[in-house]
Amino acid sequence: MRPHFDPGFLAGLVFASLVAFFLVGPVILSVLAGVTANYQRGILESGITLAWLGRVFELYAPTIALSLGIALATLVATLLLGVPVAYALAKAPGRLARLAEEALVMPVAIPGIATGLALILAWGAVGEFRTHWTFILVGHVLFTLPFMVRSTLAVILAAKLPALEEAARSLGAGFLARFVTIVLPNASPGILAGSLMVVTLSLGEFNMTLLLHTPFTMTLPVGLADSYASMRLEIGSAYTLVFLVLLIPLLVALQWAADRATGAPRRP
Amino acid sequence: MTTPIRLQACGFTHADGTCALQPTDLSVEAGETLALLGPSGCGKTTLLRLVAGLARPDPGGCVLFDGRDVTDLPVERRNVGMVFQSYALFPNLDVAGNVGYGLKIRRVPPGERAARVARMLAMMRIQELAHRRVDQLSGGQKQRVALARALAVEPAVLLLDEPLTALDAKLREQLRVELAGLLRSLRITAIFVTHDQGEALALGDRVAVMRAGRIEQVGSPHEIYHRPRTRFVASFVGILNLLEGEVADGLFRLPGGSLPASGVAPGPAVLACRPEQLRLDPSGTLAGRIAAAFFLGDRTRLVVEGAAAQPIVVETVAAAPRPGEVVRLAAEPGCPWPLPPA
Ligand SMILES: Nc1ncnc2c1ncn2[C@@H]1O[C@H](COP(=O)(O)OP(=O)(O)OP(=O)(O)O)[C@@H](O)[C@H]1O
Ligand SMILES: [Mg+2]
Numbered sequence: 001m002r003p004h005f006d007p008g009f010l011a012g013l014v015f016a017s018l019v020a021f022f023l024v025g026p027v028i029l030s031v032l033a034g035v036t037a038n039y040q041r042g043i044l045e046s047g048i049t050l051a052w053l054g055r056v057f058e059l060y061a062p063t064i065a066l067s068l069g070i071a072l073a074t075l076v077a078t079l080l081l082g083v084p085v086a087y088a089l090a091k092a093p094g095r096l097a098r099l100a101e102e103a104l105v106m107p108v109a110i111p112g113i114a115t116g117l118a119l120i121l122a123w124g125a126v127g128e129f130r131t132h133w134t135f136i137l138v139g140h141v142l143f144t145l146p147f148m149v150r151s152t153l154a155v156i157l158a159a160k161l162p163a164l165e166e167a168a169r170s171l172g173a174g175f176l177a178r179f180v181t182i183v184l185p186n187a188s189p190g191i192l193a194g195s196l197m198v199v200t201l202s203l204g205e206f207n208m209t210l211l212l213h214t215p216f217t218m219t220l221p222v223g224l225a226d227s228y229a230s231m232r233l234e235i236g237s238a239y240t241l242v243f244l245v246l247l248i249p250l251l252v253a254l255q256w257a258a259d260r261a262t263g264a265p266r267r268p
Numbered sequence: 269m270t271t272p273i274r275l276q277a278c279g280f281t282h283a284d285g286t287c288a289l290q291p292t293d294l295s296v297e298a299g300e301t302l303a304l305l306g307p308s309g310c311g312k313t314t315l316l317r318l319v320a321g322l323a324r325p326d327p328g329g330c331v332l333f334d335g336r337d338v339t340d341l342p343v344e345r346r347n348v349g350m351v352f353q354s355y356a357l358f359p360n361l362d363v364a365g366n367v368g369y370g371l372k373i374r375r376v377p378p379g380e381r382a383a384r385v386a387r388m389l390a391m392m393r394i395q396e397l398a399h400r401r402v403d404q405l406s407g408g409q410k411q412r413v414a415l416a417r418a419l420a421v422e423p424a425v426l427l428l429d430e431p432l433t434a435l436d437a438k439l440r441e442q443l444r445v446e447l448a449g450l451l452r453s454l455r456i457t458a459i460f461v462t463h464d465q466g467e468a469l470a471l472g473d474r475v476a477v478m479r480a481g482r483i484e485q486v487g488s489p490h491e492i493y494h495r496p497r498t499r500f501v502a503s504f505v506g507i508l509n510l511l512e513g514e515v516a517d518g519l520f521r522l523p524g525g526s527l528p529a530s531g532v533a534p535g536p537a538v539l540a541c542r543p544e545q546l547r548l549d550p551s552g553t554l555a556g557r558i559a560a561a562f563f564l565g566d567r568t569r570l571v572v573e574g575a576a577a578q579p580i581v582v583e584t585v586a587a588a589p590r591p592g593e594v595v596r597l598a599a600e601p602g603c604p605w606p607l608p609p610a
Contacts, residue, residue: 093283159359166322167356169343171370171421181369185360 034237052238067220082148112207155190189261270298278329303472349418370421524575539604552596
């Protein structure tokens with residue numbers, strides 16, 4: 001049998017490749033610059049090196065560590081706050097709860113800079129807090145919490161949890177028992193998707209963090225801006241590489257988790 | 269252990285003011301199966317939820333288990349077994365996990381728990397499904413798991429909300445027989461909700477017919493069918509022929525002839541009869557023409573026109589006449605009977 005040849009498919013492939021290259025091309029160039037010994041002379045002439053990556057870790061290790069720390073702390077905070085809130089919203093009847101669900105998109109619509117300014121206005125004068133990393137944490141929690149709540153809420157609503165809980169109650173399970181044995185396991189795909197989203201957003205958040213940070217409390221993207229502004233181009237580019245290596249696995253996992261959370265019947 | 273149930277003046281009003289159940293009295297004897305029968309939206313699930321403790325009756329209402337007031341006891345502590353309309357199996361647990369859930373909550377030691385789960389699965393004949401995920405079960409299997417889960421905790425009362433409705437006709441018939449046997453052998457007090465009159469009559473020791481938030485009649489299946497107290501019960505349970513005519517000289521005169529009518533006051537009247545209370549009889553006093561014949565396997569359902577103002581439904585086990593033929597009908601003694609009040 002002759003393989004079927006479809007010119008339309010070929011044209012589509014070419015077009016998609018062009019678009020992809022247009023989008024990804026600059027990133028590839030930047031990453032290449034990060035492993036080029038001397039950008040002025042070009043990668044072919046000067047050769048490949050990992051030295052710039054080494055320099056990035058030397059200069060920005062505390063920044064990377066702090067950023068990971070803030071991301072984890074943000075995750076813990078949004079889990080502790082967001083999951084109960086989603087559960088309460090799912091159970092609450094009435095218009096107020098629906099209004100609250102709608103309001104969850106608000107922080108996404110407000111520019112990060114505005115939220116940052118508001119935080120500085122509110123807390124800027126409160127002594128040590130302004131220069132402490134928890135100041136950034138507050139901003140990140142504010143920014144990411146709606147994502148956790150919405151992702152968890154969607155799964156709770158789809159899982160018909162109220163009916164499952166009534167069944168658990170009829171079998172004698174009190175609130176805590178059924179929250180642990182029924183609610184959490186059945187909401188877990190949404191909680192997982194929300195968690196990955198929160199970590200990814202926290203690691204990548206730039207707008208608000210740029211305002212909130214101090215020289216002692218820099219996060220990953222703020223450090224990236226700093227490296228481009230004050231270091232050799234190769235160092236900034238190597239930094240981009242580090243950034244991508246940290247974020248891309250998260251994004252892939254996020255995609256997978258989101259598919260699982262919204263996907264039709266789960267497979268074994 | 270068998271527990272009698274009593275409801276006293278139990279009504280239920282939703283937050284939006286919808287009255288789902290008028291204040292209702294009802295008692296279910298120890299070990300008895302009560303079928304709650306009624307059309308969609310009449311308040312069957314509501315009544316069941318009040319008994320379960322998933323909802324609280326309006327002030328003044330009172331639920332008694334074994335003479336003890338349990339109105340303030342939440343469902344967790346009422347020790348009821350419940351089979352939900354949609355089964356509500358836990359998708360995060362396998363079949364054995366579902367069946368053993370109540371035992372785990374009650375902190376039954378793992379060894380004993382496994383043994384009891386195995387016994388329940390054997391009783392429902394689903395041993396081989398123990399480690400199956402619940403989303404890989406057929407409707408009938410889900411129904412068995414839901415029943416096993418409810419029975420595993422040895423509840424004081426068993427509450428079933430339309431347990432067979434989601435199944436196809438054949439399986440429904442089969443599980444109905446099984447369920448009847450199970451309820452009889454367990455001797456557990458059970459309330460069984462259904463909107464299928466056949467199911468209610470077959471499974472209930474007694475049947476409560478509901479309509480628009482109230483119970484119209486409670487009685488044995490025989491009473492409900494043969495001595496309906498209201499016109500609604502008469503027409504909801506089984507097929508009912510309504511005959512409009514005039515009573516005079518002990519005869520009920522109809523367009524196609526007459527039927528005997530003893531003990532009915534003379535004058536215009538609407539009398540009723542069941543299909544099986546009429547028979548084809550060449551010497552019958554009522555004549556009509558066959559409009560349609562439906563072969564039901566063991567019998568044939570005939571629709572006879574011209575005998576009364578409305579077509580009459582008659583059933584026969586003998587060779588059925590063809591549509592268009594003229595037939596004569598005779599009535600059993602005591603038929604037709606006066607309709608109960610609306
Ligand atoms: N949350 C609610 N708010 C207001 N009214 C409700 C609510 N839930 C149910 N109802 C009403 O209460 C009445 C009784 O409902 P119920 O579920 O008990 O009926 P049912 O007899 O079980 O019906 P079905 O056979 O369809 O399951 C219905 O008229 C229904 O519209
Ligand atoms: Mg119902």
